[in-house]
Amino acid sequence: MTATRRLVIVGGGHMGLAIIRGLLGGPAGPELVVVERSAARRELLAELDGLTVVAHLDLADGDFVVLAVPPQVFAEFADAERHRFTPGTPVLSVMAGLTAETIATALGTTQVVRSIPNTPSEVFQGMSVYHAGPQVSAETTAQAEALLGVIGRVLRVDREELVDDATAICGGGPAFVSYIVDAFCQFAAARGFGEAAGREMAVQVFGGTATLIAESGKPPMQLCHEVMTPNGTTERGIAAFDAAGLKGSILTALTAAAQRSRELARPHGPGCAVG
Ligand SMILES: NC(=O)c1ccc[n+]([C@@H]2O[C@H](COP(=O)([O-])OP(=O)(O)OC[C@H]3O[C@@H](n4cnc5c(N)ncnc54)[C@H](OP(=O)(O)O)[C@@H]3O)[C@@H](O)[C@H]2O)c1
Incomplete structure (x- = not known):
């Protein structure tokens, strides 16, 4: 530079x-x-x-x-x-x-x-x-x-179009992750943890898991299964995610965000970004 x-x-x-x-x-x-x-x-x-x-x-x-x-x-x-x-x-x-x-x-x-x-x-x-x-x-x-x-x-x-998909993953990613971290904090607060304690737990779990995924090199779902003891607590939680269609919702959200990025490129599309 x-x-x-x-x-x-x-x-x-x-x-x-x-x-x-x-x-x-x-x-x-x-x-x-x-x-x-x-x-x-x-x-x-x-x-x-x-x-x-x-x-x-x-x-x-x-x-x-x-x-x-x-x-x-x-x-x-x-x-x-x-x-x-x-x-x-x-x-x-x-x-x-x-x-x-x-x-x-x-x-x-x-x-x-x-x-x-x-x-x-x-x-x-x-x-x-x-x-x-x-x-x-x-x-x-x-x-x-x-x-x-x-x-x-x-x-x-x-390929430039991949920047639109990255806009969903990387640009919006911190918002999507913060949204989920907030749910962890809300649960902690509802169970009687103080705000700082709930925040500390949630942040350390997300940061620690991200580091574990990065350093172990293991596929995320393998790490997920390593925590899921059969008939245990986590398995019950993941079953609730699946029943609610959480992974599908996340894929829908990422697709919608990437689509919005492509819309912004159109001169007379929704939002009229240019022209
Ligand atoms: N936020 C994110 O996480 C994120 C991530 C990736 C990319 N981006 C991109 O980064 C850009 C900015 O996003 P943002 O979230 O930072 O928006 P923002 O918080 O609204 O900031 C944009 C700033 O630019 C100022 N501005 C507007 N027109 C200007 C001009 N002609 N000359 C000088 N300053 C001007 C605005 O002032 P006024 O308020 O007076 O209009 C405002 O302070 C967007 O293009 C967005 O797509 C954002």
Whole structure:
């Protein structure tokens, strides 16, 4: 990333801030600038050391742009800011749904890498998936991968449509997991554990299981069966999951999220992301 003059992050919302926090906590890099139109948000961002906060975009040679505005406002952003981009301006999009081609055409740069990171980037536990087409230079691809690598793991995919599926798995994943962790916390609270104790148990179970799956290399369902003593307590719980169709519900939710990502790419589809 040494060739980069500044990293300009457009949009300092939840995802933009997670990336900023991750980058600020990582090794020293180029100057970090955030462009944020909300005054209240700028005030919050201004509390972070090492970050330049501005209200309006201004680009110069050598700047690397990270687009972290909602896909629904991208068309308006592109109309207003297109003149600041050159055909070689390197751009990393983290916007759900919008294709690299849509972004490239709207901004007039060929150098668009499309990615989907997630909010655990804030604590260096991100999982980002990206696609760089053949028109993107090796340098821009390397810059994008290095940036995402500072905030977690990175996976490159050779078909852009896989970024839509990764949007469900990785982008939305932290919300889906938090939703389930909340159910564990609710149960603990209902049984009389204090809030902190319930949270500690739930978080340690999810974190510990994720580490066990990663380090053992065993298939998740093998680890599931290793806990299920015949006619025991866990078997009863899994039977309740199966009776409620929980796995089917999760697959339905992931399919719906990936479908929504594809909808956001359509100029006149639901949400009218572009045009
Ligand atoms: N949240 C996630 O976990 C996640 C994960 C992966 C990818 N993403 C992607 O990341 C992007 C941002 O999501 P988010 O959850 O961070 O949304 P968010 O919390 O709503 O943040 C977006 C921020 O961008 C600002 N903004 C809008 N237009 C702008 C402009 N023209 N110039 C400068 N700032 C502008 C918004 O200000 P106003 O409030 O004033 O509009 C808001 O503060 C989306 O494209 C989303 O698909 C999010």
